[in-house]
Structure formats: C-alpha cells, structure tokens
Amino acid sequence: MGGFFKSSIGRKVAMALSAFFLMFFLLQHFSINILSVFNPDLFNEVSHFMGTNPLIQFVLQPVLIFGVVFHFVMGFVLEIKNKKARKVAYVKNNGAANSTWMSRNMIYSGVAILAFIVLHFIDFWFPEINTKFIKGDWSGTIEGVEGFRYYEELTHKFVSPIRVGAYVLAFVFLALHLLHGFTSAFQSMGATAGRKKTLQNIGKAYSIIIPLGFIFIALYHHFNH
Amino acid sequence: MNLTLKIWRQKDSNTKGQMVDYKVTDISEHMSFLEMMDVLNEQLVSSGEDPVAFDHDCREGICGMCSMYINGEAHGPDRGVTTCQLHMRMFKDGDTITIEPFRATAFPVLKDLVVDRSAFDRIQHAGGYISVNTSGNTQDANAIPISKHAADEAMDAATCIGCGACVATCKNSSAMLFVGAKVSQYALLPQGQVEAADRVRNMVAQMDLEGFGNCTNTGACEIECPKGISLDNIARMNRELMKASI
Incomplete structure (x- = not known):
C-alpha cells in the first residue's frame, strides 16, 4: 500500500481523501456559523463545546490541521510535477475549448483560499490558541461580556468592510475551487458516478450554497452590528 | 482559400x-x-x-x-x-x-511537427497484453460468455489508437486516458483477469517513469480524443490500481 501512495494515482487518491475530509469539515463549520444568525445563544453553546471538548481539541483539531496542510502541500507538489511534464509551452493553447476555467486554475483558487486561511488563523485561531493553551483560560468568557464570548468576537470581526470584502472574495474563490474539486474528488476515487447528473448537481449545490452561506453570515453581521 | x-x-x-x-x-x-x-x-x-x-x-x-x-x-x-x-x-x-x-x-x-511517442509503446510493453496460447489450441472466443455491456465497454476502450492527443491536450501532460483505456479493455473481459493486478501496477509504474503528469480531471482529453474514449476508463484504472494494491 505504501507503493500505491507513491504512484501518480495514489497521490490523486490522497488528494481526494483530504478533499472529502475538508469538505465535511466545511459543512460542519457552516452548520455552526449559521446558528450565529438565527440563535446567538445556541451558537455560543455549540462554540464552547467545540472549543473545549478534549476529543475535538486534542484529536480532531490536529487531524484537521494535518488535512489542511497536506492538501496544500500535495497540491503544490503535484503542480510542480505537472509543470515539469511540459517544459516547453504551446505558443497557442485554446484550453477553453475543452475544459472549464475552474478545472484549469485549481492552483490559483487554491492559493487564494490559502491566503484566506492565513487571515482566518490570525483572526480567530491564533487568539483562541493563545487564550486556551498559553493563558490557560478555558472558561469561554471575557470581561464586559455577559455569558460566552464567541458571538461577541464573531460579530466584532465583521465590522471592518475591508475584512468583509476579503472574506467575500475568498469564498467566491472557494466556490470556484469546489465547482471542479467536488466531482473531481469522486472521479479520483474511481467513481464513474462523478460524471452522472445527480452527483454533478449535488456538487454544484454544495459548491454554491456553502460559500454563499458563509458570505451571507459575514454580510448579515456587517450590516446588523 | x-x-x-x-x-x-x-x-x-x-x-x-x-x-x-x-x-x-x-x-x-x-x-x-x-x-x-x-x-x-x-x-x-x-x-x-x-x-x-x-x-x-x-x-x-x-x-x-x-x-x-x-x-x-x-x-x-x-x-x-x-x-x-x-x-x-x-x-x-x-x-x-x-x-x-x-x-x-x-x-x-x-x-518540426514529429514527436517521439515511443513512451506509449513502453507502457504497452509493461502490461498491455494478455498471455494466451496461440499455438492452435486456442479456446473459441464464443465459448467464453461475456455480457453485452462489458463487451461494448471493452470495445469502446479498445478503439484507442494511441495518438497521444490526450497527453497533448492535458494541461498536465497526463497519459491517464491512454493508460486507462488500455487497462480497461482487458479489465472488462474474463481473459484479462489473470494478469489484471500486475498489468495495472506495471503500466502505471511505467507511465510515471516516462514523466507524464498527474490527471486533475479537467476532462479535456475526453473532449479532444478522436475516438471519444471516456473518462470512465480513468476511474476504472484508479479502481483497478486500488484493488491491486490492497
């Protein structure tokens, strides 16, 4: 099996497996974030559970970080290998005649998402790590805020129109990435169903609804706070 | 004009x-x-x-x-x-x-416009065949039952003429449509089962050795293929390699 993951097909499968994991993570992240629009108290409760549960913090969180890093590193490794497979470029290449923009530019939409993740880590993840693992404060509370702090922190981040703009742009790139990535992952796993209408439609729905939902959350809090 | x-x-x-x-x-x-x-x-x-x-x-x-x-x-x-x-x-x-x-x-x-496509020949040599006795004792092909669906799919895969348009078109210069077709045409038939695991392992290894890129499922190869070889053949090759590796 070790030899399998060294082969070109093995790498494709590894990319697809990490993509499935990240797509599942994105779905659960969205399910929690949308609560901030409809039920701030429940959002606080769920956020506190996610932020303090040992299984999530010490098992799932490291797995998630590994999944994110792996997907990006492998993406870059494959891009470099693929560039080497054609050292002399065509003078004229009509890629639009046979493939979508999204499928040809996964590396660029991926880099845009990576830039967003850096911003997201600076905004949310690093302060969380600092509060919990360096200061040792696992209470989920902060001075001046009644109850848990999570809703207050979330809405505070969406005050700046520049941050909201960057957030919206990043999720547009995420939608473009997913519009090819969703069915591509299934195809890499050997599913011919990836080419059938049902799965293509599920892929399109997921790729548009989830990023659009995140954009809605950002704009909702920006205009209501 | x-x-x-x-x-x-x-x-x-x-x-x-x-x-x-x-x-x-x-x-x-x-x-x-x-x-x-x-x-x-x-x-x-x-x-x-x-x-x-x-x-x-x-x-x-x-x-x-x-x-x-x-x-x-x-x-x-x-x-x-x-x-x-x-x-x-x-x-x-x-x-x-x-x-x-x-x-x-x-x-x-x-x-000028002439390229060396012998890499395809070397991939074929690595496993694109079945070892059968053709000395006169060959079993009648009609004596082996094969479903119409499998026969049609195998025939579709076998129409690949190895022109290399898939590689030329692919933004990654991947040869997976070609190799997928060659693996599929045997994987779908009973005659191909005996060497199935070795075939896919060896052909994929040779493909990687030749320096072709990795498929990213853009589907451009299928559009430009003069014989309309389907991407399903790449999916089948992926499944065959997974099966052979477990």
Whole structure:
C-alpha cells in the first residue's frame, strides 16, 4: 500500500481523501456559523463545546490541521510535477475549448483560499490558541461580556468592510475551487458516478450554497452590528 | 482559400525551434488538413527549402500517427477526428493557422511537427497484453460468455489508437486516458483477469517513469480524443490500481 501512495494515482487518491475530509469539515463549520444568525445563544453553546471538548481539541483539531496542510502541500507538489511534464509551452493553447476555467486554475483558487486561511488563523485561531493553551483560560468568557464570548468576537470581526470584502472574495474563490474539486474528488476515487447528473448537481449545490452561506453570515453581521 | 500558416520548425531534437510564417494560396475547402500541408511542402520543395516534417500514415483516422496541435487544440477545432480527417472547410479564407507539435516532456520533438511517442509503446510493453496460447489450441472466443455491456465497454476502450492527443491536450501532460483505456479493455473481459493486478501496477509504474503528469480531471482529453474514449476508463484504472494494491 505504501507503493500505491507513491504512484501518480495514489497521490490523486490522497488528494481526494483530504478533499472529502475538508469538505465535511466545511459543512460542519457552516452548520455552526449559521446558528450565529438565527440563535446567538445556541451558537455560543455549540462554540464552547467545540472549543473545549478534549476529543475535538486534542484529536480532531490536529487531524484537521494535518488535512489542511497536506492538501496544500500535495497540491503544490503535484503542480510542480505537472509543470515539469511540459517544459516547453504551446505558443497557442485554446484550453477553453475543452475544459472549464475552474478545472484549469485549481492552483490559483487554491492559493487564494490559502491566503484566506492565513487571515482566518490570525483572526480567530491564533487568539483562541493563545487564550486556551498559553493563558490557560478555558472558561469561554471575557470581561464586559455577559455569558460566552464567541458571538461577541464573531460579530466584532465583521465590522471592518475591508475584512468583509476579503472574506467575500475568498469564498467566491472557494466556490470556484469546489465547482471542479467536488466531482473531481469522486472521479479520483474511481467513481464513474462523478460524471452522472445527480452527483454533478449535488456538487454544484454544495459548491454554491456553502460559500454563499458563509458570505451571507459575514454580510448579515456587517450590516446588523 | 488563402491562408497564413504559423508552423513550428525545429531542425532536430538538439536544436532550438521557432515559429515560421508561410503563405498558401488556392486551398480547396474539400482538402484534408494533411493535403493542405502537402501543398505547402510541394511549394517549399520547388523553392529549394526544407519541407515541414510531420507524421502521417493511413490518412483515414485509424493509425493515430498524425499529431499536430492546430490553433491550440490537438487535431484542430473539429471533434472526434484525427488531423487527416480534419477538413479545410473548418477554416475561413484569410485565416491564420498556428501549427505546433504535441508538447510533453515525455514526447520529445524529433523534427518540426514529429514527436517521439515511443513512451506509449513502453507502457504497452509493461502490461498491455494478455498471455494466451496461440499455438492452435486456442479456446473459441464464443465459448467464453461475456455480457453485452462489458463487451461494448471493452470495445469502446479498445478503439484507442494511441495518438497521444490526450497527453497533448492535458494541461498536465497526463497519459491517464491512454493508460486507462488500455487497462480497461482487458479489465472488462474474463481473459484479462489473470494478469489484471500486475498489468495495472506495471503500466502505471511505467507511465510515471516516462514523466507524464498527474490527471486533475479537467476532462479535456475526453473532449479532444478522436475516438471519444471516456473518462470512465480513468476511474476504472484508479479502481483497478486500488484493488491491486490492497
């Protein structure tokens, strides 16, 4: 099996497996974030559970970080290998005649998402790590805020129109990435169903609804706070 | 029709090439693309210039030899055709046509538009066959029951002529449509089962060794394939390799 993951097909499968994991993570992240629009108290409760549960913090969180890093590193490794497979470029290449923009530019939409993740880590993840693992404060509370702090922190981040703009742009790139990535992952796993209408439609729905939902959350809090 | 041709000229594999402009006049719209190239070469020979080297053999879409990248597409703008089946009616009077060799590190240019596609032969040698006794004791093919569906799919995969358009078209120069078709045509049939695991392992290993890129499922190969080989063959190859590796 070790030899399998060294082969070109093995790498494709590894990319697809990490993509499935990240797509599942994105779905659960969205399910929690949308609560901030409809039920701030429940959002606080769920956020506190996610932020303090040992299984999530010490098992799932490291797995998630590994999944994110792996997907990006492998993406870059494959891009470099693929560039080497054609050292002399065509003078004229009509890629639009046979493939979508999204499928040809996964590396660029991926880099845009990576830039967003850096911003997201600076905004949310690093302060969380600092509060919990360096200061040792696992209470989920902060001075001046009644109850848990999570809703207050979330809405505070969406005050700046520049941050909201960057957030919206990043999720547009995420939608473009997913519009090819969703069915591509299934195809890499050997599913011919990836080419059938049902799965293509599920892929399109997921790729548009989830990023659009995140954009809605950002704009909702920006205009209501 | 009168045309301007921008053609890649390269003396040999060690010399740097460049695009060179040529004019051809009075081209009939009923000519095939290769016949138009013949007209150009007659013109070049009569003026004492070196004719443009390009691969061709059967000129009826079967051999897979003609390998030009025309106006940014393998075998030109038509669908389901090789370059010899591409007609000049696909172009307009006054057009400028860009003609390049298939580009891939694994397909080095030998001269002008001729590339070395022996990497495909080496992949075939690695496992694209079945070992059967053909000494006269061969079992009658009709004695082995095969479902119509499997027979049709195997036949569809076997129509691959190994032209390399998939590699030329793929932004990653991946050969997975070719290898997928060659793996599939045997994986679907009972005769291919005995060597199935070794076949896919060896053919994929050889494909990687030749320096082809990784498939990213853009689907461009399927669109440009003159024989309409389906992406399902790549999915089947992936499944076959997973099965062989577990």
